[in-house]
Amino acid sequence: MNIAFFLLPKLEVASVAHDATLRQTLERMEFHRYSAVPILNDEGEYVGTVTEGDLLWFMKNRPDLTFDTTNKVKLSEVPLRMNIRAVAIDSNMDDLISLAKQQNFVPVIDDRNHFIGIVRRSEIIDYCQKRKEYWV
Template identity: 55%
Template sequence: MKNIAFFLLPKAEVTYVYEDSTMRQVLDKMEFEKHPAIPILNHEGKYVGTITEGDLLWKVKNTPNLSFKNSRSVLLKHIERRKTNQSVHIDADIDDLLTLAISQNFVPVVDDQDVFIGIIRRKEIIEYCKKLVNNIRESEGKVDER
C-alpha cells in the first residue's frame, strides 16, 4: 500500500478550532466531542498546530486567577503548546505517516497548498495492521481467534 488517503478522515468529519478561538471555545469543543487534542487552523484553512488538554491545564496552572469563567478572555494564541504535531502531505509515503503516528495520536494531512484536508488517526493504522497480521496468519494456517 502506498496511498495514505486510504486512512484519511476528511476535514468535514474532524473537530478543529481556529487560531483566534478562545480557551473557553476550545474547552467546550473538547468536552462536547470528547477529544483530548484537536487541530488548529488559520482562516485560510492551513494547519497551524494542535492544542491538547495538557496545554490547557498548564495554562491554568501557570496563570494566576485564571478560571473557567474568565477563560473566554484567553486567546488560543496565548496558550503555549508543549508538543508539536507534524503534518504530512496527502502524497506522503506510508513510512512518513507511520513514523509520525508512533508519537502522535493523529497526523494532520495537508494538500499541495498546505491546506488542511483531514487527519489520519493512529487507531485506523493499527486496525489496518491487525488485519494484515491476521491475513498473514490465515495464509500460514494460524488463525487468531480474538
C-alpha cells in the same frame, strides 16, 4: 498504499480556529470528548494541535485565570508543548507509521498546507495488523 484511503475528512474532524478563545477551545473539546484538536488559521491551513495538557499547564500557571475569564484569553496565547506534525496527502505509510508512534492522530495537508483531515492511529494499527495476518 495511498494514505487517502485512511483519511477522516476535514468536515468530520473537530478543529478550532487559531483566533478562538480558551473557553471556545475547552467547550469544543468537551463537546466532542477529544483530548486534542487541530488548530486552523483563517485560510484553512494547519497551524498545530492543542492538547488537554497544553490547556491544563497554561491554566495552572495562570492563577488569576478563572473559568469565567477564559473567554478573554486567545488560544494563540497558549503554548503548545507537543509538535504534532502533519503529513502531505501524497506521503507514504512509513511516514504515517513513524508519526503515529508519538501522536494519536496525524493531520493531513495538501500541497498548499491546507488541512484536509486526519488519519487516526487506530486506523494505522488496524492496517498493520491486517498486513501481518496476510503475511503469516
